[in-house]
Amino acid sequence: MLSLLWLVPAFPLAGFLVLTLLGGRRLTHAATTWIGVGSVGLSALLTMLIGVEFLAVPPAGSVFVQTLWTWMNVGKLNLAVAFRLDSLSLTMIFVVTFVGFLIHLYSAEHMAEDEAYNRFFACMNLFVAAMLVLVLADNLALLYLGWEGVGLCSFLLIGFWYREEANCRAARKAFLVTRVGDTAFAIGLFLLYTDLGTLQIQPLLQGAAAKWGVGSGIAVAAAALLLAGAVGKSAQLPLQVWLPDAMAGPTPVSALIHAATMVTAGVYLIARMNAIFALAPAVMAVTAAIGTATLLLAGMSALVQRDIKRVLAYSTMSQVGYMFLALGAGAWSAAIFHFWTHAFFKALLFLGAGVVITAMEEDHDIFHMGGLRSRMPLAFWTFLIGAASLSALPLVTAGFYSKDKILWDVFSSPRGGAVLWAAGVAGALLTALYTFRVVFRVFFGAPSSRVTESSPLKQPGLRIAIPLLVLAVFSIGAGFVELPGTLGNIPAFSNFLMGSLPPLLVSGMPGNEVILQIVAAAAVLLGLALAYVVFLRRPDWSAKLAQSPAGDTLGKFLFSGWGFDWAYERLFIHPYVRLSQLNKADVFDRLMDRLVARPYAALARFNRNDFFDRFVGWIAEFNAAVARALRTLQSGYVRWYAAGIVMGAIILIASAVLR
Amino acid sequence: MDAVFYISGAVAVLTTAVAITRRNPAHALLYLVVSLLSVALVFFTLGAPFAAALEVIIYAGAIMVLFVFVIMILNPAGGQSAEDAPLRNWRIWIGPSLLSAILGVELIYLFTGNAAGTTGNSEVIPSQVGVTLLGPYVLGVELASILLLAALVAAYHLGRRGLPGEEENPEGGGGA
Amino acid sequence: MAQVPVEHGLILAAMLFALGLVGVLARRNLIFILLSLEVMLNAAGLAFVVAGSRWLQPDGQILFLFILAAAAAEVSIGLALVLLFQRRHPSLSVDDASGMRG
Numbered sequence: 007m008l009s010l011l012w013l014v015p016a017f018p019l020a021g022f023l024v025l026t027l028l029g030g031r032r033l034t035h036a037a038t039t040w041i042g043v044g045s046v047g048l049s050a051l052l053t054m055l056i057g058v059e060f061l062a063v064p065p066a067g068s069v070f071v072q073t074l075w076t077w078m079n080v081g082k083l084n085l086a087v088a089f090r091l092d093s094l095s096l097t098m099i100f101v102v103t104f105v106g107f108l109i110h111l112y113s114a115e116h117m118a119e120d121e122a123y124n125r126f127f128a129c130m131n132l133f134v135a136a137m138l139v140l141v142l143a144d145n146l147a148l149l150y151l152g153w154e155g156v157g158l159c160s161f162l163l164i165g166f167w168y169r170e171e172a173n174c175r176a177a178r179k180a181f182l183v184t185r186v187g188d189t190a191f192a193i194g195l196f197l198l199y200t201d202l203g204t205l206q207i208q209p210l211l212q213g214a215a216a217k218w219g220v221g222s223g224i225a226v227a228a229a230a231l232l233l234a235g236a237v238g239k240s241a242q243l244p245l246q247v248w249l250p251d252a253m254a255g256p257t258p259v260s261a262l263i264h265a266a267t268m269v270t271a272g273v274y275l276i277a278r279m280n281a282i283f284a285l286a287p288a289v290m291a292v293t294a295a296i297g298t299a300t301l302l303l304a305g306m307s308a309l310v311q312r313d314i315k316r317v318l319a320y321s322t323m324s325q326v327g328y329m330f331l332a333l334g335a336g337a338w339s340a341a342i343f344h345f346w347t348h349a350f351f352k353a354l355l356f357l358g359a360g361v362v363i364t365a366m367e368e369d370h371d372i373f374h375m376g377g378l379r380s381r382m383p384l385a386f387w388t389f390l391i392g393a394a395s396l397s398a399l400p401l402v403t404a405g406f407y408s409k410d411k412i413l414w415d416v417f418s419s420p421r422g423g424a425v426l427w428a429a430g431v432a433g434a435l436l437t438a439l440y441t442f443r444v445v446f447r448v449f450f451g452a453p454s455s456r457v458t459e460s461s462p463l464k465q466p467g468l469r470i471a472i473p474l475l476v477l478a479v480f481s482i483g484a485g486f487v488e489l490p491g492t493l494g495n496i497p498a499f500s501n502f503l504m505g506s507l508p509p510l511l512v513s514g515m516p517g518n519e520v521i522l523q524i525v526a527a528a529a530v531l532l533g534l535a536l537a538y539v540v541f542l543r544r545p546d547w548s549a550k551l552a553q554s555p556a557g558d559t560l561g562k563f564l565f566s567g568w569g570f571d572w573a574y575e576r577l578f579i580h581p582y583v584r585l586s587q588l589n590k591a592d593v594f595d596r597l598m599d600r601l602v603a604r605p606y607a608a609l610a611r612f613n614r615n616d617f618f619d620r621f622v623g624w625i626a627e628f629n630a631a632v633a634r635a636l637r638t639l640q641s642g643y644v645r646w647y648a649a650g651i652v653m654g655a656i657i658l659i660a661s662a663v664l665r
Numbered sequence: 666m667d668a669v670f671y672i673s674g675a676v677a678v679l680t681t682a683v684a685i686t687r688r689n690p691a692h693a694l695l696y697l698v699v700s701l702l703s704v705a706l707v708f709f710t711l712g713a714p715f716a717a718a719l720e721v722i723i724y725a726g727a728i729m730v731l732f733v734f735v736i737m738i739l740n741p742a743g744g745q746s747a748e749d750a751p752l753r754n755w756r757i758w759i760g761p762s763l764l765s766a767i768l769g770v771e772l773i774y775l776f777t778g779n780a781a782g783t784t785g786n787s788e789v790i791p792s793q794v795g796v797t798l799l800g801p802y803v804l805g806v807e808l809a810s811i812l813l814l815a816a817l818v819a820a821y822h823l824g825r826r827g828l829p830g831e832e833e834n835p836e837g838g839g840g841a
Numbered sequence: 842m843a844q845v846p847v848e849h850g851l852i853l854a855a856m857l858f859a860l861g862l863v864g865v866l867a868r869r870n871l872i873f874i875l876l877s878l879e880v881m882l883n884a885a886g887l888a889f890v891v892a893g894s895r896w897l898q899p900d901g902q903i904l905f906l907f908i909l910a911a912a913a914a915e916v917s918i919g920l921a922l923v924l925l926f927q928r929r930h931p932s933l934s935v936d937d938a939s940g941m942r943g
Contacts, residue, residue: 642942644874644935649866652764659771666843674853681857681880685864690872697876704857704887710843711850711894716886716902723909728879728916735920736872739927761866769859776851783844785897794899794906802903809910816914823921 007059011072011089014049014056014099015138018131021045025128033124042127043110046134050103057096061502068092068505071144085205088144094506097342098141098274101349105266106134108473112357113258115469116364120256126166130262133159137267141274145206146195149275153191153239156268157184163263164255173254180248187238187245191275194231197224198282211281218285229286232279233293236272240326242300247570249323253315257360260315265322265352270345273329277338277507284336284508290421294334298429301327303568305436309443310564313370314359317444320567321396322352324433328412331430335422337415338507339500344408346499347484351395351405354477358389361466361474362448372444377453384466386449388474393445395481397438397534400527401493404485409434411490413526414519415510427522431529438533446542492520670710677703690736694729701725711784715791850891857884871923871933875916882912 021041029038060070073088110130117126136155143149165177199205201224202213218225236242241249241264252264263269276283276293283290301324308320325348332341362378362385363370379386395405413430416422466474488499500509540548551557563569639650677700684696701724708717798806861884864877886905893901923933930937 640942642939644938645866645869649760649764652768652862652866656764656768656771659768659775663771663774667845670843670845671849674849678853678856678860681860685860685868685873685877685880690870690876693873693876697880700880701883704883707850707853707887708890711890712842712897713890713894713902713905715899716890716905719902719906719909720883720886723913724879724883728913731916731920732872732876735923738924739872739933758863758867761863764866765859765862768862769855772855772858773852776855777848781847782895783846784842784850784891784894786842786844787897788842789893789897789899789902794902797899798903798906805903805907809907812914813910816917820917820921823918824924 007055008065008070008091009072010052011056011070011091011142012074014052014103015089015135015142017045017049017052018138019135021131022128022135025124025131029124029128035118035123038124038127039114042131043107043114045131046103046107046110049134049138050107053096053099053103056091057100060091060096064505073144077148082203083199083205085145085147087148089142090144090207091142092506093503094274094277094342095141097346097503099138101346102134102137102141102267105349105353105477106130106137106262108476109258109262109266109353109357111469112261112360112473113256115467116258116360117256122166126163126256129159129162129166130258133163133263133268137271140271143207145204146198146210147205149207149278150192150195153188153235153271156263156271157181157188157239160184160252160263160268163259164252166255166259170254176248176251176254180252183245183248184238187235190231190238191235194228194235197228197231201228207278211279214285215281220285221287222285225282225285226288229279229283229289230292232275232282233289233296236275236330237296238272239275240269240272240330241323242272242296242327242330243303244570246300246304246323247567247574250316250319250567253313253319257315257356257363260319261353261356261360264319265356266349269322269326270329270349273326273333273341273345276330276333277342280333280338280508283333287421290334290336292334294331294416294421294426297327297330297332297334298426299327300324301331301433302429302436305433305440307564307567308440309436310561312373314362314372314375314444314448315356315370317372317440318352318355318359321355321437321441324437325352325396328409328430328433331416331426332412335416335419335426335510337412337419337422337510339503339509340408340411340415342503342507343488343499344412347395347404347408347481350477350480350484351392351403354388354392354474354481355396357470357474357477358385358392361385361470362389365464372447375448375453376451377449379449382465384471384474388478389449390445391478391481393441395485397441398434398526398530399534400530402482404481404483406527406530407485407488407490410523410526411488414490414522417518417522419510431526434526435529435533438530439537442534442537443541446537450542451545490519490523492523666710670707673703673706673710676700677707691733694732694736698725698729701729712786712788714788715794718791847891847895850894851888854884854888854891857881857887869934869936871926871935874935875919875923878919879912879916882908882915 021044024041025033025038033041070091071088072091073086075087077085077087079085110127113126113130117123120126133156136152136159138152140149140152140156143152161177161181164180165174167173168177195205198210198214202210202217204210204213214225214228238245249264249269253260255263283293304320304323304327308317308324311317311320325344329341329344329348332338332344361382362375365378365382365385366375369375391403395403397403398406398409400406409430413427413434416430417424417427487496489496552561566572680696680700680703684693684700687693687696701720705717705720705725708714708720858881861877861880864880865874868874868877886908889901889904889908891901893899893904926938927933
C-alpha cells in the first residue's frame with residue numbers, strides 16, 4: 007500500500023488534466039463533479055489506507071521514501087522526484103486530502119450554478135496536487151515546485167471571477183506579496199545548496215547540524231530567509247496584507263486554501279526545517295515575536311470587521327500566528343497539533359459562512375443578518391461548534407486542547423516565557439470575543455431589516471450538510487488525540503510526531519500547568535461572556551463606543567488592518583509607479599531610438615530605390631525598349647518586308663564575296 | 666551571232682527598264698512582252714532552241730496573256746493604275762534602286778571572279794532535252810505536274826464569285 | 842551559235858534580276874509587283890540556260906522548264922489573289938494590305 011504513495015498527488019493531478027483538456031463543452035456537469043470530487047476523494051481514501059498501514063506496520067525508521075524518477079542531474083546537483091512519508095507528512099496529507107475532499111463535495115453544491123464550474127474544479131484539483139507535492143517532497147527543489155504551484159492556484163482561484171476588476175486586483179496583490187516571501191525562500195535555497203551541496207531535506211538538516219555552529223551567521227541567514235518565505239505564504243507580519251483581500255474568491259477557496267492548507271505551508275516549512283531553525287535562536291525569537299504580534303494585531307482587527315469572511319480571514323491570520331509562536335518557542339509538535347485542529351474548525355466556519363452568504367443572496371455584511379438560528383438550524387449548530395472550537399471552549403472542543411498545548415509549551419519552553427504566554431492568553435480572549443460577536447450578530451438577536459419572515463432562505467442540501475457535519479464532529483473530537491498531562495495524559499499525537507519532529511525540551515515546572523490552564527480557560531469564558539453582554543444584551547454600548555471620536559478613529563485603524571495597506575502603498579507602490587512612469591521614456595529608450603531605430607529607418611528609406619532595385623528595373627526597361635525598337639520593323643508594308651529580304655540577301659552574298 | 670546576242674540583250678534590258686516605270690499596266694505588259702521575246706532570241710543564240718520556244722509559248726504567250734485577262738477584269742478606272750505618275754515620285758525609287766544596284770554589283774563581282782569559259786558552239790536539240798527530262802528528271806516532271814494541278818485548283822477556287830464567308834465588308838472573315 | 846563568255850550571259854541575267862527587284866520594291870500597284878516578279882524569275886531562268894549552254898548539257902533547259910512551271914503556277918494563284926484583294930479593298934495598292942503591323 008505504501009508503494010502507492012505516488013498516487014496520492016497523482017489522482018488530483020490527473021483530475022486537473024482531464025478537466026482542463028476535456029473540459030468546458032465536452033464534459034457534462036455530472037462528469038465534472040465526479041472527476042473533480044472523485045479524484046480528491048480517491049486521494050483521501052488512499053491516504054487513509056496508507057495511514058492505517060503506516061500506523062499498523064511502521065516502515066523502517068518510521069520513514070518511507072518513494073523515488074519516482076530523476077528530475078535533473080546537472081554537475082553535482084542530482085534532484086529526484088521523490089516523496090517522503092513520515093509522521094509529519096502523513097498528518098499533512100491526511101488533512102489536505104480529507105478536508106479537501108469535504109470542501110470539494112461542498113463545492114459541488116455551492117458552485118453548482120456557476121458558469122465556470124469546470125474551471126473551478128480544475129484549479130482546485132491542481133491546488134490539491136501542488137499542496138500534496140509540497141508536503142510530500144523529499145528535497146527542497148520539489149518542495150519549492152509545490153510552493154510555487156499553490157501560489158499559482160491561489161492566484162487563479164482568488165481571481166476566479168475575473169470579470170470583476172477588484173477580484174483581479176486582490177489576486178495580483180496576493181501573488182505579489184507572497185512573491186516577496188518566495189524570493190527570499192529561493193535565495194535561502196541557493197544559500198543552503200551552495201553551503202551544504204545538497205537539497206535533499208534529511209542530508210541537508212544533518213549536514214547543517216554537523217557543519218554550522220549555533221548562532222553562526224550562515225545559519226541565521228538561512229533560517230531568516232526561510233522564515234521570510236514562510237511569513238509570506240502564511241500571511242504573517244509584515245506580509246499579511248493579502249489575506250483579507252483574498253476573500254474575494256469563492257467561499258470553498260477561502261476554506262481550503264486560505265484557512266486549512268496553503269497558509270499553513272509556512273508552518274510546515276519551518277517545522278520541517280526545524281534543525282536549521284534550532285541552529286539560529288535569534289531567528290526563532292523573531293518567529294515567536296512575529297507570531298505574537300500577528301495574533302494580537304489580527305485579533306483586534308477581526309473585532310471591527312463587518313464582512314463575515316474578513317473576520318474569518320483575520321482569524322486565520324491570528325491562529326497561524328499561534329502556530330508561529332509555538333514554532334518560535336521550539337514547540338514543534340504543538341504547532342502541528344494546532345494546525346491539525348485549526349484545519350477542521352476553520353474549514354467548518356468558512357463553509358458555514360458560505361451557507362449563510364448564499365442564503366443572504368451574496369450579502370457578506372453581518373449587520374444585515376440576524377436571528378438566523380431558527381431559520382437555518384444546520385448552519386447554526388455547525389457554525390456554533392466551529393466557533394466554540396476556535397475560541398477554545400474548555401474541555402469539549404478540539405481547539406481547546408491544541409491552544410492549551412501551545413500555551414503550556416510556550417510558557418515552559420526555554421525560548422518562550424511568561425510574556426509570550428500572556429500574549430497568547432490575551433489572544434484567546436480576543437478570539438472568543440470576536441468569534442462570538444459574529445455568532446451573536448448572525449444567528450441571534452432580532453432579524454435585521456433585510457431578513458424578513460417571508461424572504462426565502464436557501465437551505466443547504468445533502469452535499470453541503472455532510473461536510474458540515476463531518477467537520478463538526480472532527481472539530482470536537484480531533485483534539486482528543488492529545489490530552490495534556492493534567493487531563494488524562496495521552497500524548498498520542500506528539501508521540502506520533504516524534505518520528506519526525508524533535509520533542510520540546512521543557513525547562514518549566516510541570517506543576518504549574520493546572521493553574522495556567524485555568525487562567526486560559528477563564529480568559530476564554532470571559533471573552534465569551536463579554537461578547538454575550540456587549541453584542542447581544544447591550545448592542546448600544548458598542549454602538550456608542552464606535553461613534554465616539556476616539557472609538558471611531560481606533561475602529562477605523564483596526565478595520566484597515568492597522569494601516570499596513572496604507573503604509574505599503576505609500577512606501578512601495580507610489581514610488582514604484584512614479585519610477586516606472588519616469589522610466590517610460592528613459593535614457594536607454596531614447597538612446598536606442600536615436601542610435602538604432604532612426605538610422606535604420608533612414609537606411610530603409612534610402613534603400614527603397616537602391617542599386618539592385620534600379621538594376622532590375624533597368625533590365626525590364628531595356629527589354630521593353632528593345633521590343634519597342636523591334637516592333638517598328640513590323641510595319642505591315644509588304645515592300646518593306648521585301649526590302650528586308652533583299653538586304654538580307656545582300657549581306658549573305660557579301661559574306662560569300664568577301665571571303 | 667555574237668552580235669545578235671548582245672543586241673538582244675540590250676533590247677531586253679531596255680524594254681524591262683521601261684516596262685517597270687509605266688503608268689498604264691497594259692503598256693507595261695506590252696513592253697515586257699518585247700523583253701521576253703528578246704530573251705527568247707538570246708536563248709536561241711545560245712543554242713537552246715527548246716528554251717527559246719518555251720519562253721515564247723508559255724511565258725510571253727500564256728503568262729502575259731493571263732496578265733492581260735486580269736487587267737481586263739480588274740478594269741482600273743480609265744486604264745490608269747492605282748498610283749499616279751510613278752516617275753514623278755522619283756524619290757521613292759532611290760532606295761530600291763540603291764539596294765538593287767548593290768545586289769547587282771555583288772552578283773557581277775561574283776560572276777566575273779573566275780574565268781568560266783565560253784558558251785558552247787553547238788545546239789542542244791529538243792530531243793536531247795526530252796530524253797533527259799523523262800530520264801533522270803522524271804520525278805521533277807511529276808512534281809511539276811502536281812504543282813500545276815495544285816495551282817489550277819487553287820486558282821479556280823480563289824477566283825470564284827460568292828465564296829462562303831465573303832462579305833462586302835473589307836474587314837470580313839477570311840475566304841478559302 | 843554565239844560563243845560569248847559565260848560572264849556576259851550571267852551579267853545580263855544579273856541586270857534583268859536587278860531591274861525586276863527595283864520594280865518589286867518601288868511599285869505600289871499589285872499588278873506591277875507581280876510583273877516585276879516575273880521579270881526576276883525570267884532572269885533566273887536565263888542564268889540556267891546560259892550555264893546549260895556552257896556545258897552543252899540539256900539540264901539547263903530542263904531547269905528552265907521547271908522554273909517556268911513554277912512561275913506559271915505562282916502567277917495564276919497570285920493573280921487570283923489580286924482579284925480577291927481588289928474585291929476586299931477598293932484599290933490595288935499594296936500599302937493597303939498593312940493590317941499586320943506590330
